[in-house]
Amino acid sequence: MNYWPLAGIAIVVLGFALRFNPLLVVVSAALATGVLAGLDPLAVIAALGKAFNDNRYISVTWIILPVIGLLERYGLQQRARTVIEGMRGATMGKLLVAYLAFRQLASALGMKDIGGHAQAVRPLVAPMAEAAAVKTHGDLPEGARDEVKAMAAATDNVGLFFGEDIFFAIASILLIQGVFEAAGYPLTPLELSVWAIPTALAAFAIHAGRILAFDRRLGRAGR
């Protein structure tokens, strides 16, 4: 058996690890794989062109940007900040659990850019979480403050990753659809996205439990 086509996988791994432009890495891997499998170079370029063309629907999702951009022009991000600020007053645990739910729900409805590290975590969620923790547990050593802020950032990531795939018109869902369709298994985006729900619930349960446990642990350490 000819194992050389596997070099394409090695190119993907190395190329990403060495931080080359990912598009360059992917196309190099595709060309190398095809040629090493014994195909004519022009035939590989044609195959790549056909596959790119067949998968255009993945990039169709960007037509939503004028709507999101227009709403941002009228203060969508500022309104999201107000909603997040409304979570103030609670304990650090309750605040971060509420933010987790907000982030998951917004992402599941296609608003994955509400929130994020630069937009929400640094200016709002992290300082609010830190203030709430100090209010409940008294002054905290710097290490514990860093842990609280890191937990705020972690909560943003978990909420985004395990909410966004419930929205069907998102690149990851359509990428799955494209790969499976090329292999002869046509699926619809909704068939895929409903299967993101069990993991989303598990993510909420696990991460919310950990946030609340962290809040209790801070309380014990403070005394």
Added chain:
Amino acid sequence: MITYEWLYLLAGAAFAVWAALSAKDGRWGNAAFWALLSASFLAGSHLSDLANGVLVLALVAIAGLGGLKRSDPPTTAPQERTAHAERLGNRLFLPALVVPLTAVAGTLLYNYTPLGETGLFEARRETLILFGIGVLAALVGAMAWLRPPLMAPAQEGRRLIDSIGWAAILPQMLAALGAVFALAGVGDIIGGVARGVIPEGSVFLTVVVFAAGMALFTMIMGNAFAAFPVMATAIGIPLLIQTYGGNPAVIGAVGMLAGFCGTLLTPMAANFNIVPAALLELKDQNAVIRQQIGTAVPLWVCNVLIIYVGAFLLWN
């Protein structure tokens, strides 16, 4: 009958407008990139495979040479935005909600009422087509409600697409990579190797290897999207689906989420894990990852169980 071609005309038009605005702005790299992508949407179905392939190489050349830059189209100032947000309140979320509502409610109506018999939409394509209709409805509604300058949606859209840059076509390119892998028989090769390593007939162990492969490849590459075509063509499709008859939807969807667990664990996913540590001025640059381990590991186990139960126990 409404087909994907209609959506491609819509997307092609959007990218053509962004190309024209980029050119007017003197951003030639951006203009060329979006113009080529627009050409792919508008004319791709009529071009030869080789011509489409050359178009792909040109797109990649522009991106690889750093031809794409962020842009700074005219928009509102932060103070204006705050004032608008106070006046408009939570109603600002409504136009964004129109899109998923149109698509999901429309899909359900189309599939579970006699509406489906009209054959209005191309088979199995109705959700994404309805997404396009939802976007148009939201855009028209928001324009009528907010009354911005006519070019505002185009300029605001350009601001966002330029901030995404070449990454906008990475998922499409990765799906194409998956197709080339399939053509070159990558799945058959790894499937053969894996069949030799994983005990014959052990569905559960194969699920574990698939999910572990997704997480590990994602950790190495920092990107679950890149890991997916590799693991799907290597193990997911040849072993879990073809050999053991698992449910493709579960294996695809939850396999990707197992990869996302890997994203939580790797400094390679710098945007999510390292950048926030810097933004928050944390002493330990891996502090965010440390807080994520306790969630990612048990959640990965959940994903293994969801694939095993959903794709095999409930399916067969």
